[in-house]
Amino acid sequence: MKRLLQGEEGLGLIDVLVAMVLLGILAVAIIPALTLAMRVASNNVDVASASQIVDQELDKARAHLPTNCAALQYYASETIGLNEADPRGTVLSTHYEIEQPFVCPTIFPATVHFVVWVGKEGSSEHLAEGSVELQLTSAS
Numbered sequence: 001m002k003r004l005l006q007g008e009e010g011l012g013l014i015d016v017l018v019a020m021v022l023l024g025i026l027a028v029a030i031i032p033a034l035t036l037a038m039r040v041a042s043n044n045v046d047v048a049s050a051s052q053i054v055d056q057e058l059d060k061a062r063a064h065l066p067t068n069c070a071a072l073q074y075y076a077s078e079t080i081g082l083n084e085a086d087p088r089g090t091v092l093s094t095h096y097e098i099e100q101p102f103v104c105p106t107i108f109p110a111t112v113h114f115v116v117w118v119g120k121e122g123s124s125e126h127l128a129e130g131s132v133e134l135q136l137t138s139a140s
Contacts, residue, residue, distance in 0.1 A: 054130040070104075095121070111135055
């Protein structure tokens with residue numbers, strides 16, 4: 001058998017097992033952090049999509065919402081077409097609210113607080129919310 005020079009023994013089985021145990025411990029410590037990071041990133045995508053929808057709806061409200069009480073009440077109660085899927089397929093629901101109980105002002109022009117919020121379909125959690133003061137010019 002060939003005689004080994006001093007310092008050239010190589011890795012033994014114990015050394016390999018110790019390295020594997022250390023790598024296993026490291027993996028067990030890192031996996032929960034990676035899972036949490038992926039969950040947070042997923043939630044951030046939902047919040048970003050919801051914020052974008054809220055901004056679009058508030059812009060639409062400022063520019064195109066009716067300026068009379070009856071039409072505003074009808075618009076705020078509308079639920080058709082308010083579900084939108086984000087790029088990952090998560091369905092986001094848009095909700096409109098006006099101050100409750102809503103009483104049409106008697107003096108015009110008047111303002112009303114209009115709120116738009118977006119959440120996941122079937123959930124009451126608000127992912128994003130925004131509001132605007134709308135000016136009303138008549139009762140009907």
